[in-house]
Amino acid sequence: MGKKIKNGLILGVMGLVAFTLKKFYQTAEVTDLYWILAPTKVAVHSFTGLEFSYDASQGYINQAHQFVIAKSCAGVNFLIIAFCTSVFGFTPKIKGSHWQWLSLPVFLVIAYLLTVAVNAFRIVNALLLKDAYTAILPANRLHAIEGAIVYLAFLLIYYLLLHYCFTIYKNRQSLTSSGLPNNVTL
Numbered sequence: 001m002g003k004k005i006k007n008g009l010i011l012g013v014m015g016l017v018a019f020t021l022k023k024f025y026q027t028a029e030v031t032d033l034y035w036i037l038a039p040t041k042v043a044v045h046s047f048t049g050l051e052f053s054y055d056a057s058q059g060y061i062n063q064a065h066q067f068v069i070a071k072s073c074a075g076v077n078f079l080i081i082a083f084c085t086s087v088f089g090f091t092p093k094i095k096g097s098h099w100q101w102l103s104l105p106v107f108l109v110i111a112y113l114l115t116v117a118v119n120a121f122r123i124v125n126a127l128l129l130k131d132a133y134t135a136i137l138p139a140n141r142l143h144a145i146e147g148a149i150v151y152l153a154f155l156l157i158y159y160l161l162l163h164y165c166f167t168i169y170k171n172r173q174s175l176t177s178s179g180l181p182n183n184v185t186l
Contacts, residue, residue: 007091010091011088033076037074050064050127114154126143
C-alpha cells in the first residue's frame with residue numbers, strides 16, 4: 001500500500017472516530033457518559049476528599065459546595081482534540097505500517113486518560129477558585145474561562161511532551177543505525 005494512501009486511511013479512521021465521538025456526545029445523556037464522568041469523580045474525590053452523589057439527570061453532585069460534575073464537565077471535546085493531535089501530529093512519524101495502525105487505539109487510550117486527569121484538575125481548580133473570583137465574574141463564566149485556559153495549557157504540554165518523546169526516539173534510532181552498539185548510550 002502506498003504511503004499516501006495508508007496515511008489517508010489512518011487519518012480517515014481518526015476522522016471517523018472523532019466524528020463518532022462528537023455525534024455521540026451531542027445526543028448523550030449523563031448516564032451515557034458514565035465511562036468518563038465516574039473516573040473524573042473518583043479523581044476529584046482522591047484530590048479533595050469531597051463526596052459526590054450520583055443523579056442520573058445531572059451528574060455527580062456535591063451538595064456542600066453546590067457543585068455538579070455534569071455532562072459539560074465530561075471533556076469529550078478535549079478528548080477528541082487530544083486524540084486528533086496525537087494521530088495527526090505523530091502517527092506519520094512512526095516507522096512501520098503495523099505500528100502506525102496500532103498507534104490509533106494507543107493514542108485514544110492516552111487521550112482518554114489525559115482527559116480524565118485534566119478534567120479532575122479543572123474541577124479541583126474550579127472548586128478552589130469558586131469563592132475567590134465570584135465577586136468579579138459569575139461562577140459559570142469563570143468556569144468557562146478557566147476551562148479554556150486549562151484545556152489549552154494541557155493540550156500544549158501534551159503536544160510538547162509527545163514531540164520530546166518522538167525526538168528522543170528518533171535520536172536513539174539514528175545513533176543505533178549509525179554503527180554504535182545498541183547498549184552504548186551517550
